Amino acid sequence: MLSERRLEVLRAIVQDYVGTEEPVGSKALTERHRLGVSPATVRNDMAVLEEEGFIAQPHTSAGRIPTDKGYRLFVDKLAGVKPLSSPERRAIQNFLDGAVDLDDVVGRTVRLLAQLTRQVAVVQYPSLTRSTVRHVELLALAPARVMLVLITDTGRVEQRLIDCQGPFGEASLADLRARLNSRVVGRRFADVPQLVQDLPDSFEQEDRGTVSTVLSVLLETLVEETEERLVIGGTANLTRFGHDFPLTIRPVLEALEEHVVLLKLLGEAKDSGMTVRIGHENAHEGLASTSVVAVGYGSGDEAVAKLGVVGPTRMDYPGTMGAVRAVARYVGQILAES
Amino acid sequence: MLSERRLEVLRAIVQDYVGTEEPVGSKALTERHRLGVSPATVRNDMAVLEEEGFIAQPHTSAGRIPTDKGYRLFVDKLAGVKPLSSPERRAIQNFLDGAVDLDDVVGRTVRLLAQLTRQVAVVQYPSLTRSTVRHVELLALAPARVMLVLITDTGRVEQRLIDCQGPFGEASLADLRARLNSRVVGRRFADVPQLVQDLPDSFEQEDRGTVSTVLSVLLETLVEETEERLVIGGTANLTRFGHDFPLTIRPVLEALEEHVVLLKLLGEAKDSGMTVRIGHENAHEGLASTSVVAVGYGSGDEAVAKLGVVGPTRMDYPGTMGAVRAVARYVGQILAES
DNA sequence: ACTGGCACTCGGACCGGTGGAGTGCCAGGG
DNA sequence: CCCTGGCACTCCACCGGTCCGAGTGCCAGT
Numbered sequence: 001m002l003s004e005r006r007l008e009v010l011r012a013i014v015q016d017y018v019g020t021e022e023p024v025g026s027k028a029l030t031e032r033h034r035l036g037v038s039p040a041t042v043r044n045d046m047a048v049l050e051e052e053g054f055i056a057q058p059h060t061s062a063g064r065i066p067t068d069k070g071y072r073l074f075v076d077k078l079a080g081v082k083p084l085s086s087p088e089r090r091a092i093q094n095f096l097d098g099a100v101d102l103d104d105v106v107g108r109t110v111r112l113l114a115q116l117t118r119q120v121a122v123v124q125y126p127s128l129t130r131s132t133v134r135h136v137e138l139l140a141l142a143p144a145r146v147m148l149v150l151i152t153d154t155g156r157v158e159q160r161l162i163d164c165q166g167p168f169g170e171a172s173l174a175d176l177r178a179r180l181n182s183r184v185v186g187r188r189f190a191d192v193p194q195l196v197q198d199l200p201d202s203f204e205q206e207d208r209g210t211v212s213t214v215l216s217v218l219l220e221t222l223v224e225e226t227e228e229r230l231v232i233g234g235t236a237n238l239t240r241f242g243h244d245f246p247l248t249i250r251p252v253l254e255a256l257e258e259h260v261v262l263l264k265l266l267g268e269a270k271d272s273g274m275t276v277r278i279g280h281e282n283a284h285e286g287l288a289s290t291s292v293v294a295v296g297y298g299s300g301d302e303a304v305a306k307l308g309v310v311g312p313t314r315m316d317y318p319g320t321m322g323a324v325r326a327v328a329r330y331v332g333q334i335l336a337e338s
Numbered sequence: 339m340l341s342e343r344r345l346e347v348l349r350a351i352v353q354d355y356v357g358t359e360e361p362v363g364s365k366a367l368t369e370r371h372r373l374g375v376s377p378a379t380v381r382n383d384m385a386v387l388e389e390e391g392f393i394a395q396p397h398t399s400a401g402r403i404p405t406d407k408g409y410r411l412f413v414d415k416l417a418g419v420k421p422l423s424s425p426e427r428r429a430i431q432n433f434l435d436g437a438v439d440l441d442d443v444v445g446r447t448v449r450l451l452a453q454l455t456r457q458v459a460v461v462q463y464p465s466l467t468r469s470t471v472r473h474v475e476l477l478a479l480a481p482a483r484v485m486l487v488l489i490t491d492t493g494r495v496e497q498r499l500i501d502c503q504g505p506f507g508e509a510s511l512a513d514l515r516a517r518l519n520s521r522v523v524g525r526r527f528a529d530v531p532q533l534v535q536d537l538p539d540s541f542e543q544e545d546r547g548t549v550s551t552v553l554s555v556l557l558e559t560l561v562e563e564t565e566e567r568l569v570i571g572g573t574a575n576l577t578r579f580g581h582d583f584p585l586t587i588r589p590v591l592e593a594l595e596e597h598v599v600l601l602k603l604l605g606e607a608k609d610s611g612m613t614v615r616i617g618h619e620n621a622h623e624g625l626a627s628t629s630v631v632a633v634g635y636g637s638g639d640e641a642v643a644k645l646g647v648v649g650p651t652r653m654d655y656p657g658t659m660g661a662v663r664a665v666a667r668y669v670g671q672i673l674a675e676s
Numbered sequence: 677a678c679t680g681g682c683a684c685t686c687g688g689a690c691c692g693g694t695g696g697a698g699t700g701c702c703a704g705g706g
Numbered sequence: 707c708c709c710t711g712g713c714a715c716t717c718c719a720c721c722g723g724t725c726c727g728a729g730t731g732c733c734a735g736t
Contacts, residue, residue, distance in 0.1 A: 026699080039710095040712090047699090059716095061697075061715085061718080147489065149495075151479075157487075159489075159495050235573060253576070365729075378678075381729085400687075
């Protein structure tokens with residue numbers, strides 16, 4: 001195990017590098033941090049840290065920069081989560097309180113997060129499978145055409161058109177609507193399938209086909225929409241990325257456009273607590289030089305979706321984590337209120 | 339007016355510059371185009387073109403590059419719209435045909451357009467004000483809480499929560515729903531206000547307040563949602579922008595995030611026919627070095643929304659315009675079918 | 677009106693020298 | 707045993723100078 005001081009050296013290196021964006025040398029370190037030892041000693045420590053793979057030199061006779069492994073150790077052992085200042089908290093509150101509907105909440109959240117962290121923000125829409133049902137509506141658009149509308153407790157609305165095999169009376173429709181709602185309102189989406197399983201049996205023979213069709217579309221919607229929506233903001237912050245732009249920034253932009261990739265990334269994050277994925281831990285090649293800080297948020301205790309930021313591995317982890325956590329909490333509150 | 343040959347020289351300059359991204363000199367021009375004159379003559383023509391403001395030199399003794407004014411002349415007089423190759427047409431067809439709902443259509447369109455033009459694509463959702471009403475639904479979520487759902491002929495769905503002053507019976511609600519639909523279904527959104535104006539008068543005194551509230555929310559929705567949604571894609575193509583990245587790309591990314599700006603930009607485009615805004619013509623500062631090619635699309639003859647691309651002023655105008663036009667047509671077809 | 681020739685300009689690439697920051701190692705001291 | 711100061715070494719970044727070529731403007735000649 002590394003000695004206390006070596007860990008301190010690593011912390012100092014990470015902090016300085018994040019601040020200056022330049023490799024940090026032994027002399028500069030002793031000047032800017034009260035390590036209580038000489039540069040020579042620090043050099044020895046650095047040699048050890050390098051051997052262990054926590055730091056690296058871009059080339060001989062240059063300062064050191066942290067490796068992914070170094071950042072990992074930093075966030076796991078050396079860094080806390082920096083709480084936001086109270087003006088910041090107030091700003092979040094004010095900004096989010098003005099939202100009028102779910103789209104607006106999500107939109108504001110993503111802008112807020114991007115502004116706060118000065119990085120790329122990613123916010124996932126509340127998931128259907130984890131939400132509960134507020135209302136199910138069936139509309140007869142035409143004799144053999146029904147629209148299904150699903151409303152969640154988080155305010156999300158999904159609609160589907162259904163072509164029925166045969167005509168379906170308004171009375172039967174109202175009947176189905178009532179029975180459906182009495183069974184599923186307030187229940188979690190995940191539980192819906194078994195709750196409606198035996199519903200067709202209780203209908204007249206002639207209507208069973210249509211009822212089944214409607215139900216199958218309903219279930220389909222639940223599954224399909226596991227393919228979630230998400231919103232991205234703050235891509236302009238990518239320009240603060242590094243010096244050698246085109247090569248660094250391009251794959252990141254490409255990755256950001258593939259929502260599937262991002263959703264998978266967010267999905268891998270733990271449900272509760274914050275997840276930090278650093279550099280190559282991300283699997284996706286384009287994001288090899290980025291870190292992802294993600295956290296779940298929800299209207300209750302349980303997470304209904306994730307949000308987070310994508311930034312260079314060289315980022316201010318404590319500050320970013322603080323901002324992400326704070327935003328997630330406030331969004332949760334807002335959703336719970338509505 | 340400029341002589342025929344001088345125009346030809348300008349065309350050649352634009353074409354070469356778009357291809358090579360480097361200032362083009364007189365000698366290179368005569369070699370790559372059959373102008374039938376010597377470099378010296380071309381130089382004289384260039385001097386004239388420069389004096390008129392169509393081209394400029396980055397510095398003395400460098401080649402010329404077109405100015406915004408030069409591009410303007412090029413697209414107005416010298417360039418046609420390049421039709422797509424038939425494999426491209428087929429690819430569009432195939433790609434768009436797979437779409438399942440409006441979100442999917444828009445999503446696919448933006449990706450397609452970005453890929454085809456290798457630039458940033460912008461697609462506006464079909465506007466409410468120009469669409470027609472397919473259905474209006476009112477749902478009683480709670481005794482004094484109603485949800486309003488609007489469905490358009492383009493498949494778009496908008497919903498709003500309404501807090502009523504007092505309880506509102508299911509019967510009254512059904513009544514309102516029926517009368518509302520009988521008046522507005524099939525009508526254009528823009529006409530809705532006057533169609534429902536006198537509706538409250540035909541209700542019982544006690545219900546009039548609530549009816550008015552519902553109607554005012556309906557009208558509000560029509561107005562508010564003139565603030566349209568749009569989707570952006572292909573931002574990774576910005577990396578092909580120029581050589582001096584951070585400064586060029588940053589304001590563009592910022593502008594792209596301000597949907598309001600983009601919507602205004604699209605709004606300024608003519609309803610029918612294609613609009614090309616070049617460089618400083620764009621008004622918005624961040625887009626001073628970009629051109630915007632936009633066109634309306636719709637399910638019928640009339641445009642319900644716009645789509646287009648944003649790219650460097652140095653872009654392949656004929657090709658881009660061809661792609662934009664073709665995509666708009668196909669999207670229109672798809673919407674008409676659904 | 678076009679052309680060939682010529683002198684001129686300017687930026688970009690190439691080059692070698694220099695300075696400084698940083699390192700590794702080692703011998704000496706607490 | 708760990709820390710320290712000293713020293714030689716390395717390598718990048720910067721600077722100034724030179725050279726080259728592409729491109730221009732102008733002019734005299736056809």
